[in-house]
Amino acid sequence: MEPVRQDDGSEYFRQAASWDTDHVLRTKQSEKRAWLVASAAGVIALLSVSANLMLFPLKQVEHRIIRVDETNGLVDVQRTTLSDATTTYKEVTDKYWLRLYVRNREHYQYDQYEHTYRTVGLLSSAQEQKKVYAFYRPDNPASPIHQYGSKVRVNVKIRSVTFIGKNLANVHFTKIAEQPGAPSVESYWIATVPYRYVNEPVSDDLREINPLGFQVLDGYRTDPETGVTRASEAAK
Template sequence: MALLQLKKKTGEKKVKNVTAKQASFDFVKASKEFENSRIGDIERSRLIAWRIAGASMACFVMSAVAIMLMTPLKQTVPYVVRIDNNTGATDIVTTLNDAKSNYGDEVSKFFAAQYVRLIEGYDWYTLQSQVNQAMMFSDANMQSQLQKKYAMPTAPHKLYKNNQRVNVKINNVSIIDPKGILQVRFTTTVEPMNGGTYNVQSNTISPEPQVTNHIATIGYDYVNVPTLDDVRLVNPLGFTVKTYRVDDDASIQKPTAPAGAQPTPAATTQSGAM
């Protein structure tokens, strides 16, 4: 009997007595562990949310940039085509908006038009100034050709003298090659220095001004900026004409001279090999 009681006692589990203080401590500890686990879950959720928000913002920014880059490709650009009612010549009217146009091209057009006025225009009283300025815009070959032009018997000052003048009107300047070729359409008008005689009955001027249309093809380049003040005031950027050729503008019908009218010598032009 004593042996059975001993075995029973050894088979029973020992129950540890927990005090109220220890139970309270265990409860607080478990609560803190639970709170820490919940805070960790919240922090991880917040980190994932920020990552998703950042990725969404990056996608939005890239989409906006892509739209901005693609918008000019789909933009409709209107062109205004101008037609001369008298000659029928057409050209495209361009503007310089938002500084998007190439100002270098516009400056080259300006100098090309100025060069044509100097070469093709004639006035007895300003001829020397015209020649001097034309030389400042010409390279060595063109300067040599200009000297030959004014030494020939058909030179403007030998034909027109102080009796007639040649006015030049620039109709259009186009860029043929951005690397250095321009085309200038212009009209020359040869008229008497005194303006001619006006006939009230026939409403005409005698002698009648002779109007011709031409196309000048100019090869140019920008060389070193001039160092001399007198040259810099005329050609500040070093615009230099290397070749110059003038042809009749076949696209414009020449006006027919009235019967019995005497033709007036046309303006002479100097050509360079293109």
């Protein structure tokens, strides 16, 4: 075995020192890259949170009520935003059923007479049903079928709904009587409507018409509204 020369020992230690220096440099560079990646990830996360916070005020709860016009079968989506404290889900629901009830009770079309009669009855309490049935009976001279016959059609336009007490509302509406060959006749009315919701077991057929158990109570009445013209109605 050849002895190790002094020059070989020096070269060995020089290379060892160089390796340690390179290793330290690589470790520092790796740590630097890791910190850069972590910082970039932190910035992205912060920007994401900030964006969500900026968009948060734009988020709102939105309820949609689908209204089916019983006179013509058209579907109307009622887009109502409940973001303010002055409007509640109950108010929106109550107005929907009040509008539906008054529209059906005051509307008249000869070929839909039976359907309208049944719908109004299913949305009325037992006491009010008696009045509805007595009014719609064909042997009643004051029934709509005797007043209007088969040619006159009475459309109803709901103008506004105002709550005047607990489960008590005024519904302002316009009646538009039309018949072939004659100008339409408009009249203005206020319906006073007491109502409630009941949870009584009913058949599936009845649930399709009245799923929430809405009922108009005894005391429904209509009165002519004076001082209303087409111009004032259009301004509402």
